Amino acid sequence: MDALDERKEKILYAIIQNYLETGEPVGSRTISKNSELNLSSATIRNEMSDLEELGYIVQPHTSAGRIPSDKGYRFYVDRLMAEKDQEVSDIKELMIEKTEKMEKLLKQVVKVLANNTQYATMISAPALSKSSVKFVQLSAVDEHHILSVVVMNGNLVKNKIIEVEKPLDNENLLKLNMLLNTNLNGLTVSQINLGLITMLKEQAGIHEDIIAQVLNTVAETIKDSDEGLEIYTSGATNIFKYPELADSQKASEFISTFEEKEELASLISDIEDGETGTGIQVYIGDESPIETMKDCSVVTATYDLGEGIKGTIGIIGPKRMDYKKVMDNLSQLKDQLGSILKKE
Amino acid sequence: MDALDERKEKILYAIIQNYLETGEPVGSRTISKNSELNLSSATIRNEMSDLEELGYIVQPHTSAGRIPSDKGYRFYVDRLMAEKDQEVSDIKELMIEKTEKMEKLLKQVVKVLANNTQYATMISAPALSKSSVKFVQLSAVDEHHILSVVVMNGNLVKNKIIEVEKPLDNENLLKLNMLLNTNLNGLTVSQINLGLITMLKEQAGIHEDIIAQVLNTVAETIKDSDEGLEIYTSGATNIFKYPELADSQKASEFISTFEEKEELASLISDIEDGETGTGIQVYIGDESPIETMKDCSVVTATYDLGEGIKGTIGIIGPKRMDYKKVMDNLSQLKDQLGSILKKE
DNA sequence: TATTAGCACTCCAAATCGATGAGTGCTAAC
DNA sequence: GTTAGCACTCATCGATTTGGAGTGCTAATA
Numbered sequence: 001m002d003a004l005d006e007r008k009e010k011i012l013y014a015i016i017q018n019y020l021e022t023g024e025p026v027g028s029r030t031i032s033k034n035s036e037l038n039l040s041s042a043t044i045r046n047e048m049s050d051l052e053e054l055g056y057i058v059q060p061h062t063s064a065g066r067i068p069s070d071k072g073y074r075f076y077v078d079r080l081m082a083e084k085d086q087e088v089s090d091i092k093e094l095m096i097e098k099t100e101k102m103e104k105l106l107k108q109v110v111k112v113l114a115n116n117t118q119y120a121t122m123i124s125a126p127a128l129s130k131s132s133v134k135f136v137q138l139s140a141v142d143e144h145h146i147l148s149v150v151v152m153n154g155n156l157v158k159n160k161i162i163e164v165e166k167p168l169d170n171e172n173l174l175k176l177n178m179l180l181n182t183n184l185n186g187l188t189v190s191q192i193n194l195g196l197i198t199m200l201k202e203q204a205g206i207h208e209d210i211i212a213q214v215l216n217t218v219a220e221t222i223k224d225s226d227e228g229l230e231i232y233t234s235g236a237t238n239i240f241k242y243p244e245l246a247d248s249q250k251a252s253e254f255i256s257t258f259e260e261k262e263e264l265a266s267l268i269s270d271i272e273d274g275e276t277g278t279g280i281q282v283y284i285g286d287e288s289p290i291e292t293m294k295d296c297s298v299v300t301a302t303y304d305l306g307e308g309i310k311g312t313i314g315i316i317g318p319k320r321m322d323y324k325k326v327m328d329n330l331s332q333l334k335d336q337l338g339s340i341l342k343k344e
Numbered sequence: 345m346d347a348l349d350e351r352k353e354k355i356l357y358a359i360i361q362n363y364l365e366t367g368e369p370v371g372s373r374t375i376s377k378n379s380e381l382n383l384s385s386a387t388i389r390n391e392m393s394d395l396e397e398l399g400y401i402v403q404p405h406t407s408a409g410r411i412p413s414d415k416g417y418r419f420y421v422d423r424l425m426a427e428k429d430q431e432v433s434d435i436k437e438l439m440i441e442k443t444e445k446m447e448k449l450l451k452q453v454v455k456v457l458a459n460n461t462q463y464a465t466m467i468s469a470p471a472l473s474k475s476s477v478k479f480v481q482l483s484a485v486d487e488h489h490i491l492s493v494v495v496m497n498g499n500l501v502k503n504k505i506i507e508v509e510k511p512l513d514n515e516n517l518l519k520l521n522m523l524l525n526t527n528l529n530g531l532t533v534s535q536i537n538l539g540l541i542t543m544l545k546e547q548a549g550i551h552e553d554i555i556a557q558v559l560n561t562v563a564e565t566i567k568d569s570d571e572g573l574e575i576y577t578s579g580a581t582n583i584f585k586y587p588e589l590a591d592s593q594k595a596s597e598f599i600s601t602f603e604e605k606e607e608l609a610s611l612i613s614d615i616e617d618g619e620t621g622t623g624i625q626v627y628i629g630d631e632s633p634i635e636t637m638k639d640c641s642v643v644t645a646t647y648d649l650g651e652g653i654k655g656t657i658g659i660i661g662p663k664r665m666d667y668k669k670v671m672d673n674l675s676q677l678k679d680q681l682g683s684i685l686k687k688e
Numbered sequence: 689t690a691t692t693a694g695c696a697c698t699c700c701a702a703a704t705c706g707a708t709g710a711g712t713g714c715t716a717a718c
Numbered sequence: 719g720t721t722a723g724c725a726c727t728c729a730t731c732g733a734t735t736t737g738g739a740g741t742g743c744t745a746a747t748a
Contacts (some may be wrong), residue, residue, distance in 0.1 A: 025739050040692050045741070063698045063740050134485065141479045141495050149493055149503060151485050158502045159493065236603060240596040248592070252584040255599060259580060371711050384721050389712070407712050407727045692747075704735070711727085718720105718721075 011047050014058055016068045016076045020320045025065030054318040070285040073282050077282050097343055106232050107178055114235025119317035124268045125230035126311040132188045136180040197309040229265045232260050242318040253292040268312045271300050280327055285319055303337045355391050356400055360412045360420045369409030414629040421667055422625045434681035450576050453471050468612045469574035470655040476532045480524040483540025487511040573609045577602050587663040595637040607634050612656045615644050624671055641665055645674040647681045
């Protein structure tokens with residue numbers, strides 16, 4: 001990478017900051033006036049010309065001011081990241097009411113975050129693929145319906161009604177409950193494989209047919225939560241606040257990806273795989289894998305519930321978003337969320 | 345109401361249909377050419393002038409063609425409604441895969457509908473306020489957590505983890521289960537009142553403190569589903585297809601109400617209360633109670649699962665929507681949905 | 689040699705102007 | 719009652735103009 005001398009760095013930094021505030025291309029005269037280094041606009045112009053050649057800034061058209069390129073933003077963000085470690089952030093607590101249901105909590109979190117930042121936000125529920133079974137219970141609701149309830153680590157509950165042809169008597173139900181609990185307890189989803197299932201079927205003996213169905217359904221119940229990576233979003237309409245994203249073509253596509261959520265899900269699983277360590281990631285423009293977000297930046301944080309259970313919070317906004325505020329918000333929230341959810 | 349002679353009716357009808365197709369204000373000459381009544385544009389002009397005075401059509405500005413007013417649309421829709429009864433609709437089956445989970449089913453329905461009509465759609469899950477308790481089960485997950493599961497009529501399941509200080513032994517758990525099932529079985533949410541709750545508490549005797557919490561939580565669990573009227577939406581971004589709704593101000597507000605859903609919920613409960621009988625309602629412009637939809641029309645259908653359990657499907661689009669298609673779609677879907685859900 | 693002042697040049701954005709054409713209302717004739 | 723004809727209105731579109739912000743280059747300066 002090409003090194004910038006200190007003056008160039010200062011100028012670049014000033015350009016970016018100014019652009020973040022105003023959203024307008026910034027000219028040499030502006031920098032010359034609002035910066036501590038006392039240089040004439042002409043000198044700044046020369047330096048800007050260099051910076052452009054190096055790829056940090058671009059001109060939207062000849063004889064307009066300069067705006068940061070993706071490379072420029074990257075420079076800015078990396079510098080922020082470095083600063084962040086020493087610095088003590090002083091944002092006021094984000095007010096999150098403690099609620100019982102995780103779903104409500106997550107919905108509230110995205111909402112608060114969207115309000116606070118004025119960008120679009122998303123959050124994924126903790127992925128259960130690595131969570132393990134804590135408790136299984138089958139009970140007869142009526143003659144033809146058995147209710148199966150599975151409690152996972154972290155007290156997440158999944159349930160399902162199973163249809164059976166013949167009623168199952170109490171004794172067998174009890175047996176089955178025992179069998180399931182002793183064999184499934186403590187297992188993660190990935191550990192419940194076909195081998196185990198056939199083994200259980202055999203052990204179940206006489207009621208094999210009914211039991212097969214029950215077992216399959218239990219496995220399915222648990223797996224369900226794995227595939228459908230639950231995602232909550234908020235503030236998608238905030239993009240209308242940023243003219244560079246608000247033309248109806250782009251806005252429509254953008255909000256669609258928020259409505260559909262599949263693409264967000266793939267984005268999130270990408271992120272959770274390639275984790276850095278600090279827990280905060282920034283994707284600028286093209287760096288994001290989602291086509292409709294080429295003009296945006298995505299900032300994400302992974303929150304951690306221990307035992308390998310993770311979820312992701314994300315903020316999507318214009319490239320000229322207030323990275324500092326966003327990163328502070330996220331890193332605070334990520335810790336807060338982790339500790340709240342662990343307690344539940 | 346003022347009666348229209350036949351010729352006026354025909355002209356009005358022609359104006360509306362033409363406008364629905366083109367979205368452009370329609371002039372006297374157009375009507376004069378494309379209609380079976382052979383009249384010159386001048387005559388049409390005179391009639392149009394009358395129709396305007398009567399409030400059925402308006403001019404967006406002097407010396408432009410006419411467009412239907414809300415009153416005009418109302419005339420058109422009422423006429424459609426009347427025709428609808430005799431007519432056999434011949435739309436091809438909307439393809440809905442049968443899935444196990446109601447949630448998935450509903451999500452799929454709104455999606456299919458949005459795709460098919462190219463408008464924004466919403467659906468409410470069946471309201472449980474009139475549904476009754478079928479089965480209650482408490483089970484000890486570990487020393488400090490009791491899992492309560494409530495199955496409602498229609499096999500809808502609600503569950504909740506209750507924290508308790510002291511472990512509850514098996515015997516007491518069993519007693520409690522008996523108590524709850526015998527007393528709550530068959531009751532609707534509205535029938536579970538404070539009196540009943542205190543009565544149950546007394547009967548529970550020794551463990552009153554723990555039991556109070558359990559009972560409260562059960563009641564709360566059931567009520568939860570009542571307040572939070574679950575709503576699924578799709579195709580909100582379709583409004584960008586209709587220029588008259590697509591300016592960023594309006595679009596932003598519109599999509600916001602779709603994102604938030606609270607307002608939709610109140611709209612839906614309004615609708616479910618004031619039901620007509622045919623099951624299809626049309627709200628044109630100002631007739632809708634939601635502020636952000638003054639420029640839209642809302643068409644809804646109530647689907648019925650029997651026993652007073654109802655849900656609502658809705659389509660929101662521009663006033664110049666294809667009412668016929670929309671109404672046909674909805675009335676077909678409403679029946680289909682009813683029968684699918686009843687079977688589950 | 690680095691910095692600066694000055695000036696010509698570029699280009700966008702907003703304002704202005706006129707032409708076009710669709711559509712009306714009115715009047716007078718049929 | 720219907721129609722032809724005509725003057726008038728008004729939104730839309732394109733071309734033109736203008737103003738201003740900003741650049742690049744050159745020559746002068748420290």
